[in-house]
Amino acid sequence: MSPLTSLPQKPWIWAWIGAILMWLIIMSVSGIVAGGQVMSAAASFGTFFVIVAIGQMFVITLGPGNVDLSIPACITLSATLAMKFMNGDPNLLLPGFLISLSVGLVIGTLNFLLILLLRIPPIIATLSASFLYQSTAIWSNRGLRVKPPEVLGDFAVSKILGVPILTIVVLILSVAMAFTLHRTRFGLSVLAVGQNQKAAKLAGIRVERVRFLTYLMYAVLAAICGFFLAGFSGGAALNMGEQYLLMSIAVVVIGGTSVAGGDANLTGLWGASLFIFLLVSMLNTLGLSAGYRLIVTGAIIVGIIAISGRKSAI
Amino acid sequence: MKINTIGKLCILATVGSMATTSAIADTSGKRIALSNNYAGNSWRQAMLTSWDKVGSAAVADGVVAAADAFTTAENQVTEQAAQIQNLILQGYDAIVINAASPEGLNGAVKEACDAGVVVVSFDGIVTEPCAYRIAVDFKQMGKVQVEYLADRLSDGGNLLEIRGLAGVFVDDEISAGIHAGVEENAQFEIQGSVHGDWAQDVAQKAVAGILPSLPEIKAVVTQGGDGYGAAQAFKAAGRPTPIIVMGNRHDELTWWKEQKDASGYETMSVSIAPGVSTLAFWVAQQVLDGNSVPQDLTVPFLEITQDTLEESLANTQAGGVANVEYTLDDSIAVITGN
Structure with a gap:
C-alpha cells in the first residue's frame, strides 16, 4: 500500500484536516495576512495544550479507567507557589522552576499512592485529590496575582520569525516523547499495559512501576505548563487551570489516541490543539453567539471523534 | 492588664x-x-x-x-x-x-x-x-463604558467586546448594557465579541484568536478581570493599544499606571x-x-478614573482587586x- 492511500487510515489525520479546514475558512474571510497571524497565535496557545496533552495521552494509553483529573489543580498550584516564591525576582528563576517541578513530583506521587495503596479508581482518586491541591493553592496565596519575573514573561512570549520559542521547545519535547513512546522500553510498556494489562504482566512488565512513572510524568508536565503559562499570561490565577481539564482529554481523543488505551500518537496532539484554537477563533470571527458557538464546537468534536475513532476494516 | x-x-x-x-x-x-x-x-x-x-x-x-x-x-x-x-x-x-x-x-x-x-x-x-x-446594576456597568468612550472618541469607531462566562446572568446583563449603549451611540460598532471568562489568560487567548481578522479597533469594552489579557494580546499582535476599559484588578491598574506614565494613556476602570x-x-x-x-x-459599582488611579492603586492589595x-x-x- 502506498503511503498516500494509507493516510486516511491514520487516526491523527482528521485533526489535521480539521485544523487546515478552519484555517482556510479564516483566511477566506479575513485574508492571507490574518491567516498567518492567527496561525502564529494558534501555535502560541496550542503549545500549552500540547504540553498537558502529552501527559494525558500517556495516562489514557494505560487503558480503560486511566485518566488524570487533578491537572487543573496541579497547574494552578505549581504556578501559584512558584510565582509567590520568585515574587518577580529574576535571580530566583531557577529555584522557582525547581519548586514547580517538585510540585509536579509530589502531586504525581500522591496521585499514584491513592490509586495503588487505597485502590481508588484513578478518576475518583485524582478528582478528589485535586480539591486538596486547589485548596492548598487558595490557602497559600488567597488568589493574589503575583507577577512573574520579567525575563520569564519575555521568554514565554518571544518569537523567532513569527514562531514562538516555547512552541519550538515543545516541538522538540514532542519528538522526544514520540521516541519514548514508540522506541523505548518504557513507552512500549505503556502501550502493552494499555492493550492488555494481564498479558503485559505475564510478559514480565512491571505494571505498577509503569503506571507510577506515567502519572508522575503527567503531573510534572502539568506543573511545567503552569510555570510557563503564568509567565505567558502575567501571573498565576486560581482558575488558570480550569480549561485544561476537558481540553487535555479532548485534544488527546481528537488527536486519534484510542480512548480504550494501547494506541497513541503525538502527531495528532498538535493537529488537535491547533484545530481547537482555530475552531473557536473561526466561530468568533464569523460572529456566532455563544450558544451557537458551543453547539457547533460540540458537534464538530463529536463528528471528528466519530470519524477518527472508527476502526478501519483492514 | x-x-x-x-x-x-x-x-x-x-x-x-x-x-x-x-x-x-x-x-x-x-x-x-x-x-x-x-x-x-x-x-x-x-x-x-x-x-x-x-x-x-x-x-x-x-x-x-x-x-x-x-x-x-x-x-x-x-x-x-x-x-x-x-x-x-x-x-x-x-x-x-x-x-x-x-x-x-x-x-x-x-x-x-x-x-x-x-x-x-x-x-x-x-x-x-x-x-x-x-x-x-450590571446593565449600567456596561453602559457607562460606552458613555465614557462616547466622551473620549467623538468620531466613534470599532469596538471589541470581551464578555464573561457564557450562560451566566451577570455576563448577559453587562453585555446587554454595552449593546444598549452602542445603540444610543451609533458612531460605535462592535466588530467582534469573544468570551474571556473574566480571566486574563482566557481573554488573552480569545482576543489573540480574533484580532488578526478585525479592522482597526478603537476601544475594548470589558467585564473585569480581562483587560490586562486583552492588552497583552494587542501587544503580541504588534497592534496599537486601543482604549481598554479595565476592571479594577491590581494587574490592570498597574498596567494602566505604567502606560499613563509612559505615554499619557487614558482609560477608565469599573467593577464591583x-x-x-x-x-x-x-x-x-x-x-x-x-x-x-x-x-x-x-x-x-466602583469606578476608577484617570484622576483617582494613583489613589486606588495605592489602596489595592498587590495582586488583588480594588x-x-x-x-x-x-x-x-x-x-x-x-
Whole structure:
C-alpha cells in the first residue's frame, strides 16, 4: 500500500484536516495576512495544550479507567507557589522552576499512592485529590496575582520569525516523547499495559512501576505548563487551570489516541490543539453567539471523534 | 492588664453604642451565616476576606454572636441548596447568600424564610420574594463604558467586546448594557465579541484568536478581570493599544499606571467591590435588629478614573482587586438612601 492511500487510515489525520479546514475558512474571510497571524497565535496557545496533552495521552494509553483529573489543580498550584516564591525576582528563576517541578513530583506521587495503596479508581482518586491541591493553592496565596519575573514573561512570549520559542521547545519535547513512546522500553510498556494489562504482566512488565512513572510524568508536565503559562499570561490565577481539564482529554481523543488505551500518537496532539484554537477563533470571527458557538464546537468534536475513532476494516 | 482590657471594652462599648444605639442590645445573640457558592478566583477570595474582617470585628464588639462563612466546593445549585438547609437546621438567625443561580435556590430560600430565618442575597441574587436582594446594576456597568468612550472618541469607531462566562446572568446583563449603549451611540460598532471568562489568560487567548481578522479597533469594552489579557494580546499582535476599559484588578491598574506614565494613556476602570459582602452582612444585621429595610437594594459599582488611579492603586492589595468595605453607618446610608 502506498503511503498516500494509507493516510486516511491514520487516526491523527482528521485533526489535521480539521485544523487546515478552519484555517482556510479564516483566511477566506479575513485574508492571507490574518491567516498567518492567527496561525502564529494558534501555535502560541496550542503549545500549552500540547504540553498537558502529552501527559494525558500517556495516562489514557494505560487503558480503560486511566485518566488524570487533578491537572487543573496541579497547574494552578505549581504556578501559584512558584510565582509567590520568585515574587518577580529574576535571580530566583531557577529555584522557582525547581519548586514547580517538585510540585509536579509530589502531586504525581500522591496521585499514584491513592490509586495503588487505597485502590481508588484513578478518576475518583485524582478528582478528589485535586480539591486538596486547589485548596492548598487558595490557602497559600488567597488568589493574589503575583507577577512573574520579567525575563520569564519575555521568554514565554518571544518569537523567532513569527514562531514562538516555547512552541519550538515543545516541538522538540514532542519528538522526544514520540521516541519514548514508540522506541523505548518504557513507552512500549505503556502501550502493552494499555492493550492488555494481564498479558503485559505475564510478559514480565512491571505494571505498577509503569503506571507510577506515567502519572508522575503527567503531573510534572502539568506543573511545567503552569510555570510557563503564568509567565505567558502575567501571573498565576486560581482558575488558570480550569480549561485544561476537558481540553487535555479532548485534544488527546481528537488527536486519534484510542480512548480504550494501547494506541497513541503525538502527531495528532498538535493537529488537535491547533484545530481547537482555530475552531473557536473561526466561530468568533464569523460572529456566532455563544450558544451557537458551543453547539457547533460540540458537534464538530463529536463528528471528528466519530470519524477518527472508527476502526478501519483492514 | 486586666483593667486595661476591661477599660478597652468599655470604651469600645461606649463608642459602639454611640454609633449604633439600639443595635448592640438587640442582635448580640444573633448568628449570621454566609452561604457562598464559589471561591476559586481573586474576587471571591477578597469577598471572603472582607466578610471575615468585618464579621469577626462585629463578633468581637458583641454586635452579633457569629458571622461564619461557608463555601460550597463544586459551585452547584443542589450543593448550595443542601448547604442552606443545613444552615437552617444549625439555627442561624440570618443567612447571607451569594447564589449559584437566581432561581435554583428558591425552594431552599423559601424554607429558610418559613423557618423564620432572614435571607439576604447579594452579587448572585435570588428571585424568591421573601429574600432581600442587594443587586448591582450590571446593565449600567456596561453602559457607562460606552458613555465614557462616547466622551473620549467623538468620531466613534470599532469596538471589541470581551464578555464573561457564557450562560451566566451577570455576563448577559453587562453585555446587554454595552449593546444598549452602542445603540444610543451609533458612531460605535462592535466588530467582534469573544468570551474571556473574566480571566486574563482566557481573554488573552480569545482576543489573540480574533484580532488578526478585525479592522482597526478603537476601544475594548470589558467585564473585569480581562483587560490586562486583552492588552497583552494587542501587544503580541504588534497592534496599537486601543482604549481598554479595565476592571479594577491590581494587574490592570498597574498596567494602566505604567502606560499613563509612559505615554499619557487614558482609560477608565469599573467593577464591583468584593466588600459588597460586608454590606450584605450589615443589612442582615439591620433586619435582625427590627429595622425596616427595603426588599431590593442597589449597590453602586466602583469606578476608577484617570484622576483617582494613583489613589486606588495605592489602596489595592498587590495582586488583588480594588475594594471598599462597608461600616454599619455606610450601610445605613445605603438602606435609607433607597
